[in-house]
Amino acid sequence: MEKEIELLDHFAGQALQALISKMPFYDVNGEYGEKLTQDELTVIKEGIAATAYEYASYMLIKRKDSLKWIDKNESFFKE
Numbered sequence: 707m708e709k710e711i712e713l714l715d716h717f718a719g720q721a722l723q724a725l726i727s728k729m730p731f732y733d734v735n736g737e738y739g740e741k742l743t744q745d746e747l748t749v750i751k752e753g754i755a756a757t758a759y760e761y762a763s764y765m766l767i768k769r770k771d772s773l774k775w776i777d778k779n780e781s782f783f784k785e
Contacts, residue, residue, distance in 0.1 A: 710766060717762035718755075725754050 731739025732747055742750070776783070 717765045721761040722758035
């Protein structure tokens with residue numbers, strides 16, 4: 707289980723990088739992008755983090771499916 711948690715965190719980190727790279731700039735002072743209150747910025751950050759973990763969870767599900775397929779089709783890799 708610990709390995710899955712580490713993998714989940716790894717996948718979430720990868721997803722988070724991609725999500726952040728597509729986000730417009732926001733900050734509380736408006737120096738680097740759209741000016742937001744700290745509360746608004748917190749809601750956005752929490753949403754991005756939750757979305758990253760959601761993507762990561764689906765990646766783990768698909769990984770398990772792929773491993774099952776590989777086990778059933780070992781001959782595919784021997785050719």
